Amino acid sequence: MNLGPYFIIVIAGVTSALCYVSVAFAPPPAFLLGYIAPLTILIAGLGWGVVASSGAVVIATLINLLISGFGTSLFYLIAVGGPAVWLSHLAVLGRAAPVTPGATGDSAIEWYPLGRLLIWAGVLGGTALALTFARAHFDLEAYTAPIQAVLKELLKGRAGTTSEGEQYSYALELSDNLAYALPLAAALLWTTTTLVNLWLAARITQYSGQLPRPWPDLAAIELPPLFLAAFFAIFAFAALAGGALGYVAAFYASALALVWIVIGLGVLHVVTRGRSFRRPLLIFIYVILIIFGWPAVPLMVLGVVEQFVQLRRRFTRAPSSPSPLS
Template sequence: MTNAPLLLVGFCAGLASALLYASAASGSVLAIFLFYIAPLPILIAGIGWRHHAGLIGAVVAALALGVALGPTGGLFHAVAVGLPAWWLAYLALLARPGATESQTEWYPVGRLVLWTAVIGALLVTLSIPMVGTSLDEYRGALKALFGRVFETAPATPGLPEGEDRARLFDLMAALLPIMAALLWTVSSLVNLWLAGRITRASGRLIRPWPDLSAMTFPRTASYGFFAAMLGSFLPDLAGLVAELFATTLLVAFTLLGLAVVHVTTRAMPTRGLILFGVYALLLIQPWVGVFLAALGLAEQSIGVRKRFGGPPAAPTP
């Protein structure tokens, strides 16, 4: 009977995730939002009731969608939603003994961020062979898809015609996989943060809430980012895959840059205004993330926080 709550939580989380995932079929704006929070129930189960509950949720969701939408629907959920959410929940609670008996070293937040970035790029990479086996074939299939969508959609004033429309489809085909990897990474990070806050509020979070501004990346992260940037100049699909990893790692380094801003502004009287401005700019003009990522890379190289940081933040209860 001791496993009954865990099984029940996992079962309910799986059904909730499956419903959120299936809601995308309606095509509404709300449905798209619900689709992107489909990992949240599994993350909550995995973090609040240990990773076993998260794994049960992933399996239940895949089976439910397999019955409702067919084997492909269940498989897609398992690969893109269920198993990644279970893995992130598992890592979030991974721990080892610290320097003393009373200390515990929890899995670093920075490595969780990097895992999310790598998984986001990897999932889009795995989907590429299902569309095309070369870059031209892949983008050609995407352009054909856009053409069918625009043909069936209601007439939109201002939509270009002829060569201008073809150029628009070329741009969309080039950006779609990159945007997909970016959105998966960002939404997974938001879901992971939400799951942590929810389980903490409920009293079920067993690890202390980390100081996010103190997160660090291993040195190999910057090497991987620069390798992906160089790899993006490769021809055909190899260049596209490298672009995906460069994009999602850029998101990770943008977060590291934000952590640097949080630390280096602690002693400033206008800190609240500065942070508000940075986040507002990032939402309104996402390209600002490039400068934050550069700050994150500088942190990797010269330790900006150690050189210019303010006093340590008070520990989070």
């Protein structure tokens, strides 16, 4: 009897659970472990299939139930474990491609499109944050009140002189806007960390020889034709509807914005291929994107523009094996 898969299931489940509960029980720096809670579930799913990832999630959920209670374990199942199972399943989902002369091996398999996988990650990210809103019974004031309290606590003691008092009043107004915006940024962050974990899991399973899918050209991701219209419909509804429904739509718009950022990065990867400055330029862009965040806006615009002008097709040269940065 081969115990290898069972060992993977147990290790993946225990590791994921410990990473998740470390956010609440470990010293402050350990909260970073919470970001990699889906990683081992994704590895199990990519390398050993949906049964392995599902088994790992069951183990992790039970551990969370014993340590943290029902509410925390349920949120783990819905917002961490469940999405990891689904995304890893889709990533290695394939079907027989239309028969073409000479097609063999991987070329005879049509793998699940990465563009749709990106969209699924965005939808799950919006849903995860919408669930936190549901816990406040979709009451926007009740939902943002704890965030406002933390921000105002940080601003205490700043109202010394008159000028400082004016700055304090302005900061209080700003804190109200930040309390509204931070959960939306969290939806984008959730989607980002999930995709980073998926990439890491795919690399690990590839290097171990367990990844059934050939490594794709990530810069060549294509989106479904109707996604652009659907995204702007969600964005417009979030901007115009207001209230709880508008805020829920804003969660999805924020999470799905990452799709355009990824496409924008893909454009940069393609148009710089063969250039001597390619590697330092891409490293520089990724560094300022991670540290400052603001490059996400022009990248998102570039991703949208790409749907109309098809820059990647114009700059595509003879196909070659993509490098780790492609």
